[in-house]
Amino acid sequence: MRVLAALPLVLVFLLPLAASLLFVLPDAVNAGALRELVAHPQFSGALRLSLFTGLASTALSLLAALAITFAAGGRNLAGRAGVFLAVPHLSLAIGLAFLIMPTGVVARLFALLAGWNAPPQWVTTQDPWGFSLIVALVLKETPFLVWAFASLLNRDDLRRQFEGQQAVARSLGHGPASTFLRILLPQLLPRAAGPLIAVLAYGLTVVDMALVIGPTQPPVLAQLVWTDINDADPAVSARGGAGVVVLGLVVALVVAASALAAVMFKKVRQRFYGAAPRPGRGMPRGLAALWPAFLAIYAAAVLIMIVQSLSGHWPFPQRLPDVVTWKAWSHLAADPAPLLTSLALALASAAAALAACVAWLEWTPARADRVLAPAAVLVLCLPALLLALGEYRLFLALGVTGSAAALFLAHLLPVTAYVFLLLAGPYRAFDPRWQATAHGLRARRLPFLLRIKWPMLKAPLLSAAAIGFAVSVVQFVPAQLAAAGRFATLPMEAVTLSSGGNRALIATYGLALMALPLAGFLLASRLSRPRWSTP
Amino acid sequence: MLNRRTFLATSAASLILPVAARAADWPAIEAEARGQTVYFNAWAGSDTINAYIAWAAGEAKARHGITVEHVKITDTAEVVKRVRDEVAAGKQDGSVDLVWINGENFRTMKTEKLLFGPFSESLPNYALVDVAGKPTTRQDFAESVDGLEAPWGMAQLTFFADGAKVAQPPRSMADLIVFAKEHPGRVTYPAPPDFHGTTFLKQVLLETAPDVAQLAKAADGMAITPAWQAMLDDLHPHLWREGKQFPKSQADITNMVADGELLIGLTFNPNEPANLVAAGTMPATTIAWQHAKGTIGNTHFVAIPVNAKARAAAQVFANFLLSPEAQARKNDIKVWGDPTVLAVEKLPAELQAAFTGSAAPGSVSLPGPTLLEPHASWVPLLEKDWLSRYGKG
Numbered sequence: 053m054r055v056l057a058a059l060p061l062v063l064v065f066l067l068p069l070a071a072s073l074l075f076v077l078p079d080a081v082n083a084g085a086l087r088e089l090v091a092h093p094q095f096s097g098a099l100r101l102s103l104f105t106g107l108a109s110t111a112l113s114l115l116a117a118l119a120i121t122f123a124a125g126g127r128n129l130a131g132r133a134g135v136f137l138a139v140p141h142l143s144l145a146i147g148l149a150f151l152i153m154p155t156g157v158v159a160r161l162f163a164l165l166a167g168w169n170a171p172p173q174w175v176t177t178q179d180p181w182g183f184s185l186i187v188a189l190v191l192k193e194t195p196f197l198v199w200a201f202a203s204l205l206n207r208d209d210l211r212r213q214f215e216g217q218q219a220v221a222r223s224l225g226h227g228p229a230s231t232f233l234r235i236l237l238p239q240l241l242p243r244a245a246g247p248l249i250a251v252l253a254y255g256l257t258v259v260d261m262a263l264v265i266g267p268t269q270p271p272v273l274a275q276l277v278w279t280d281i282n283d284a285d286p287a288v289s290a291r292g293g294a295g296v297v298v299l300g301l302v303v304a305l306v307v308a309a310s311a312l313a314a315v316m317f318k319k320v321r322q323r324f325y326g327a328a329p330r331p332g333r334g335m336p337r338g339l340a341a342l343w344p345a346f347l348a349i350y351a352a353a354v355l356i357m358i359v360q361s362l363s364g365h366w367p368f369p370q371r372l373p374d375v376v377t378w379k380a381w382s383h384l385a386a387d388p389a390p391l392l393t394s395l396a397l398a399l400a401s402a403a404a405a406l407a408a409c410v411a412w413l414e415w416t417p418a419r420a421d422r423v424l425a426p427a428a429v430l431v432l433c434l435p436a437l438l439l440a441l442g443e444y445r446l447f448l449a450l451g452v453t454g455s456a457a458a459l460f461l462a463h464l465l466p467v468t469a470y471v472f473l474l475l476a477g478p479y480r481a482f483d484p485r486w487q488a489t490a491h492g493l494r495a496r497r498l499p500f501l502l503r504i505k506w507p508m509l510k511a512p513l514l515s516a517a518a519i520g521f522a523v524s525v526v527q528f529v530p531a532q533l534a535a536a537g538r539f540a541t542l543p544m545e546a547v548t549l550s551s552g553g554n555r556a557l558i559a560t561y562g563l564a565l566m567a568l569p570l571a572g573f574l575l576a577s578r579l580s581r582p583r584w585s586t587p
Numbered sequence: 588m589l590n591r592r593t594f595l596a597t598s599a600a601s602l603i604l605p606v607a608a609r610a611a612d613w614p615a616i617e618a619e620a621r622g623q624t625v626y627f628n629a630w631a632g633s634d635t636i637n638a639y640i641a642w643a644a645g646e647a648k649a650r651h652g653i654t655v656e657h658v659k660i661t662d663t664a665e666v667v668k669r670v671r672d673e674v675a676a677g678k679q680d681g682s683v684d685l686v687w688i689n690g691e692n693f694r695t696m697k698t699e700k701l702l703f704g705p706f707s708e709s710l711p712n713y714a715l716v717d718v719a720g721k722p723t724t725r726q727d728f729a730e731s732v733d734g735l736e737a738p739w740g741m742a743q744l745t746f747f748a749d750g751a752k753v754a755q756p757p758r759s760m761a762d763l764i765v766f767a768k769e770h771p772g773r774v775t776y777p778a779p780p781d782f783h784g785t786t787f788l789k790q791v792l793l794e795t796a797p798d799v800a801q802l803a804k805a806a807d808g809m810a811i812t813p814a815w816q817a818m819l820d821d822l823h824p825h826l827w828r829e830g831k832q833f834p835k836s837q838a839d840i841t842n843m844v845a846d847g848e849l850l851i852g853l854t855f856n857p858n859e860p861a862n863l864v865a866a867g868t869m870p871a872t873t874i875a876w877q878h879a880k881g882t883i884g885n886t887h888f889v890a891i892p893v894n895a896k897a898r899a900a901a902q903v904f905a906n907f908l909l910s911p912e913a914q915a916r917k918n919d920i921k922v923w924g925d926p927t928v929l930a931v932e933k934l935p936a937e938l939q940a941a942f943t944g945s946a947a948p949g950s951v952s953l954p955g956p957t958l959l960e961p962h963a964s965w966v967p968l969l970e971k972d973w974l975s976r977y978g979k980g
Contacts, residue, residue, distance in 0.1 A: 094978045154848055173828075268778055269977065269978050282662055284663075284664035368846045448678075451678060538658075545659065548661050550632075551632035552631075552634065555842065
């Protein structure tokens, strides 16, 4: 049974992952291409920019998430943060760009007040320092970290432990801030290492957001590599392959350096933890406003996308468009194939990943996770480009590019990684006494699972499925390569249309891209309400 | 520079060739094509173009029993790469049956023997192509076409602006610099390797080259002229964001012109400004022009990869795209506005009528002669030099 239960994940996850990595190996040892890459006039600038935007966005997101978690004072933010998670990176970048670009909403408001006739020469989107990219990343990653912290704080086993410790700390005279920093923080951060590394890796290697809002001369390293990979010239394409490997190395080095820094600062931290208790004043007022501020920016970004999607000609500095039209939406309705393909892929991959992960977690011993968990973390931390390139070559060698199976597998890989990482914690932490009790009552395994265990784990199961669904919907790079033009999905369509610059269409597809995961999250949160709670 | 008359002499002889080469077994190809599916890989950033392709697909279905699937792509280089990878992996039933292509990508596919053919000159409708008046239908970026791609439409670098804001359009690169100095931050071009950005750089090359004839030959061992660098050095400080950042695409620039953030836009389709006026994106006061001494012009084509599965249907569809009816519809400003490759004056009178559109607002009012593309091998030189000089911010 154990082997049988482990088989699905081995077949659809571990094997393709290993094979994909194997297929990128030739790039790692292509010294000529590597030299070409280093000689690229934009290489050093792009690398600097990637390090800056990746590190700054991660640090700021972490600070903001901790501040928000602290300000929540024990309230469970997981549900609310879930809604933010549903907003794809690409959609947020599009909405944010509509807000801050020199012909955006903010500029129009200023124009109204100052009486401008021509758009200002603001350096907002595409600023050479990458500030707007950092803002976009912080907006997107902070809720993810808030959600990760909230999930940890509310995990059954941890919650009891933390509550006890906090009570002790209070009795020793620690104020709320002191308790948070000295008791919760040191226990939270190591447990949140996975999400933090994922945020860092994403910030260092993001392509789609950078394409919309990032600098161009030089661009971030991932964007440079993406352009190279797609070049028709084999030498340039090989340079891109080398770039993918370098990108992976950059992530590995930065993560290793961060871990090292955490160890080196141990002494400093210990001195801090051992300091005398501070009763502390109340919470700084600004902190409480942080979470609503995020909400407001998201709402504004979505609102402007809705307005843009309905607008025809909209000359500057008019506050409202000249023409309101459904043209962009009817475009989406006229060709629903990409929407339906994305929906089917997301449903199928989320369901398959959930089933495979539950099988693994239920029937294999916990120590088996020691193989799978690092593999899943690897998928999240490796640049999407690297895995996608390996997958593409694997499919090519198998002769399955452009098949539905290849497209499905390309979606399944990242979905499985997320579902597994989200589910493993709560599933393994399930109180074994329930099973012992059921066993004592002579209940067989399956009825126990169906009636007791899975219903009790309903919330984590559903939220893992919802996130898996969302992850599937936004896959662009691997899907594009695996589909070989035989299938179109929503993000492919969105990116293709965005090359034509039709803002109404871009906004419409940005919204459609957001609608699917959002629906998934709402459904999951509705279903995961305990049956016995009052509505 | 080659003009139309010198080309007429050389092409007159070759006009006979297509007739001789025309497939005697065209009905057999049409019969084989019936029921096949053509995966047509074509850039899909424009909804007017997508709508035209959808129309053509519908007609192909009705007339020839062919299913045409428009594979929407962002960059044709992706297709070149995909075909190369498939051929290298020994995949015979390739994922691409027909690709919209020209210039560098064509040259790459031709030299790597990734193309099926020659086929284009045996298409029945090829006899209508204006090979004499439009030499770029047989010389794609100074690379001989050799029947490996079928002409589809004509392009010429064209600039446009709102005439209410730009009274005196600059009709040379030197004039554009003067204009940029007078309107700092309101002019720019897309960063290469964007197609339009590269074309802008080539236009600068043509306007600064001491010997234009040199540019028609392969750039092996040649260097970029200091005059090219000097002109860009002169222009850049006055561009949008002081020439330190560049918009990603021509489409972005068009948006920025429509918004008033920029004053001058550029396009490869001389009818696009009129199309933008018809669509309500640009005002009716829009003007379009070409440089007085000419701007770069070329032809865009469709080609069949060597490992295409539905070769017969791909040929039948390429032939339909060349038909007077399909070409006239494409030429219509309200549909797409892409200039025809056919010799309209040689068509029967009733067919000619379909091509004569009255000058719509936004049509090119100050035309210039067509300049031939420099040889495709100049592009990597230009791009490399540009990146190292201006790509670092």
